[in-house]
Amino acid sequence: MLQLETQSQQEQTPQPLKSTVMVIGGAEDKVHGREILHTFFTRAGGTDARIAIIPCASREPSAIGDRYRKIFDEMGAKAIELLDIRDRSEGEDPRWQEYLEDCTGVFMTGGDQLRLCALVADTPLMEKVRMKVREGKIVLAGTSAGAAVMGHHMIAGGGSGESPNRSLVDMATGLGIIPDAIVDQHFHNRNRMARLLSAIASHSDRIGIGIDEDTCALFEGDGTIHIMGKGTVTIIDPGNAFGTNEPQVGATDPLSLYNLRVHVLCHGDRYELRQRTPHPAGPFTNNG
Template sequence: MPSHKQRKADKVGTLIIIGGHEDREGKREILKEVAGRVGKGKLVVTTVASEEPEESFEDYRKIFQDLGLKGVTHLNVNQRADADSEENGKLLQDARGLFFTGGDQLRITSLIGETHMETHIHNLFESGGVICGTSAGASVMCETMMIESEGGESHRIGRLRMAPGLGLIRDVVIDQHFAERGRMGRLLGAVAQNPRVLGIGLDEDTAIVVEELCYFTVLGEGAVYVVDGSCITHSNIAEEAEDHILSLYDVKLHVLSEGDTFDLKERRPLNAHQQDAGTNLENSATIPEIENPQETPATDG
């Protein structure tokens, strides 16, 4: 079977990336979105990240069946051999969606990285499927993921460990339980290590729905924080000792709430584009009126 790294997708599906502790008893807005995207197809729930896989699966099985899904299947991986098994591969071949539960993101990559299962996951995504993940299952979506760092304080240069993720979405690094665990410092630290990537922090019960790897829309009760380091003018991350506090100048921050949409290519909220256009219209409206507007030279609007 060819590696997903050797293939170029003609079409990609949807990513639903959740900051953890999504509402499971009330409106269940995020899980309803997952169910709606899967529709009449099969949803595979993988508990590879969890230390209590059976309990975790049963919780989600009941919820998704209550939300109308008929086919909810468990994919558990306890060792790397499970990720290469033909039986588990068949579970994904006819699936419409895959849902990663929370737990430890390093368990996900260490158990399924460079296996047939990882290839099946990329095949599902590249054929238009829906890939979802909450908490650890959110962090693993990236090409590079955070696996360890203290939150709730200013970031110290040497206290962030990162590792390869599944690479479903590139040029971003994702953190979860964001405001609740005070993780702004470590997200800044991740962006400082490579300002090419966007840092995305997701509050609990909050998700981004990523379409075509081009833009995402915010869903849920909390906020999404986007850290853009492309215009950083100074960083001390390569100059100071590991226990030194990180310094960054000219970092751009966007804070988004439900319904906001962000353009991943332009690195701008889509409604900001609209506001920019509106500003141009307002500026043009300040030109004094003349008696015969047909004789007015054309402008750029």
């Protein structure tokens, strides 16, 4: 079951997610149809939307923040604020706390997920965002680095193009918005299947979610993930029968992973987290 919890309670008292959380694989269309960004805008209230942009994952936060500000302004958002945080102390700024009171949507941009967490994790600002998501009062979206931080266990970096092994993935603590998931982004575009498998091998109580570019896994409060965009979302479910040699081998030795369930879903497909079952958008071939 999809659950939301405060950072200090992530392993103890999970609470159900009520808001929409949009986890975007990066490089979403910002020019033409803007389907994913327009969905965020619509879910946040459309022309009544009051949007907060958090660009601090980027080393050029003003530039990337202004780009998203322009997009949402062109769509007709009622109010847009750029939370240009350069120091953790700014996460206590009462201006942002006040703005978040009436905010309807928060958008976290791409960049470096470690930088994003270093600046906002456990700050009053992020606790306010987490609380409002938990209460169903805002729509939260994150793209690229802003997607990677959604889980409690976060992929901070690593390699690609190898067999799964422990050294292929660097893990850190994320923001815990969707603690059941380990998210990877730019997924098939950067050949990251092996590193997500490596992460799941050491955290088999979580579910792996790999999201391609210009693709979104849209988490709903009822435990449903809707897939939208041009690419695919890969779901890796270890399940109860999962096994691995991960504890017995060296850091660079290849990993064995047994009894995984893997689903590759595209636009219109759904995935039910409570039952851990996929639902295709239309007819499909079953060769079983």
